[in-house]
Amino acid sequence: MVEKLIQFAVHNKFVVLTLSFFLFGWGIYSVQTNPIDAIPDLSENQVIVFTEWMGRSPQLIEDQITYPLVSNLQGIPKIKNVRGTSMFGMSFVYVIFEDNVDVYWARTRVMERLNYAQRLLPQGVTPSLGPDGTGVGHIFWYHLEAPGMDLGEQRALQDWYVKFALQTVKGVSEVASFGGFGKQYQINIDPYKLNYFNVPLMDVLNAVRKNNNDVGGRKFEMSDMAYIVRGLGYIKNTKDIEDIPIGNYGSVPVRIRDVASVQMGGELRLGIFDVDGEGEVVGGIVVMRYGENADAVIKDVKLKMKEVEKGLPPNVKFKVSYDRSELIEAAVASVKGTLIEEMITVSIVVLIFLLHWRSAIIILIQLPISVAIGFILLNAFGISSNIMSLTGIALAIGVVVDDGIVMVENAYRHLSEAQLKKEKNESL
Secondary structure: OHHHHHHHHHHOHHHHHHHHHHHHHHHHHHHHHOOEOOOOOOOOOEEEEEEEOOOOOHHHHHHHHHHHHHHHHOOOOOEEEEEEEEEOOEEEEEEEEOOOOOHHHHHHHHHHHHHHHHHHOOOOOOOEEOOOOOOOOEEEEEEEEOOOOOHHHHHHHHHHHHHHHHOOOOOEEEEEEEOOOOEEEEEEEOHHHHHHHOOOHHHHHHHHHHHOOOEEEEEEEEOOEEEEEEEOOOOOOHHHHHOOEEEEEOOEEEEHHHHEEEEEEEOOOOOOOEOOOOOEOOEEEEEEOOOOOHHHHHHHHHHHHHHHHOOOOOOOEEEEEEEOHHHHHHHHHHHHHHHHHHHHHHHHHHHHHHOOHHHHHHHHHHHHHHHHHHHHHHHHOOOOEOHHHHHHHHHHHHHHHHHHHHHHHHHHHHHHHHHHHHHHHHHO
16 A cells, blocks of 8 residues: 555655645645644633622522522533532632534523523522633733822723723733622611611612612603603712602601711722732733634734733823733744754755765655644644644654655665665676
């Protein structure tokens, strides 16, 4: 079989050269389209269901949220197992699918089942899907350098301007904010005043909830003019909350300010983000969408950050905390350097030992075509260019070189012996 293949290649040089050029061109295309990352994604094919019910104990979360979700999500086809985790105020359910399942097909099946399972949850509790990323999708971290701006203002700038802008970048699944204080209105109720005015606590909660809303009216005509009537009730400042009525004491209305103090404060935090021990900062984590090209996404994020930076307040700048593209570029440069070193070394070895430049060219042509075929196979099997796969190619180059030297030296020896024999016969 091998002998026939060699004979075919020798007698059909044009076909061999055409096939070689085709494979090399296909390989160049595969190199450009193959996703590049530094870390191989070995995470499981999973969909995360997140549910928030603040103020409840882990046991209550387990009984009323996690258990109903886990028991109902187990009927989804092509799943391996379902795992649930309960903590204070939050529930996480991990639905693990088989490796050959498309991640977006899996998310659709989970969403369909959640429409039914939500009826079993407490009123007002709504589960949501996590981002369509993986555990190694945190490709870029940044923080804001904002001298003179407090942490609350920085977090508001991050949440309401920077985050929304960066989430429009192609390949970005989510931009998770960290650090600072999330602004919120805080109502500090005095229980003694509630008791004095005989106002239940739930009346205060319901009053705030009902008064933070716009209501629609209708249109009516008067004097050949049309008027639209609607009620404006969204809260805009602390005074709006203080003026909300919650009951009557005799014939006098009782307002929020009579039983509580209202202030603008920061959301409860479970940790801080510090940079180099110099103080707290506010920033974000860019999460890449599943299966995207990490290097291309990071470049697009950096370009978008330059546009966003123009709209930031004076003296506010972006600072990079973690950039995976540096590791990606180092890994790619390592493979390029290895390939060049191998080609130069092989050429020198062949020229020194064989003193035959045509033999060196044969090996030099063999190396890039072999690497190109390797990237074709990476694309075919859906494997990204990462440290593991690129290192495998770099190691395989040595094997290809050894094979090429042995085969070329063997062919050169046979041709030399045949030529000497032919010259000897002609001399006789």
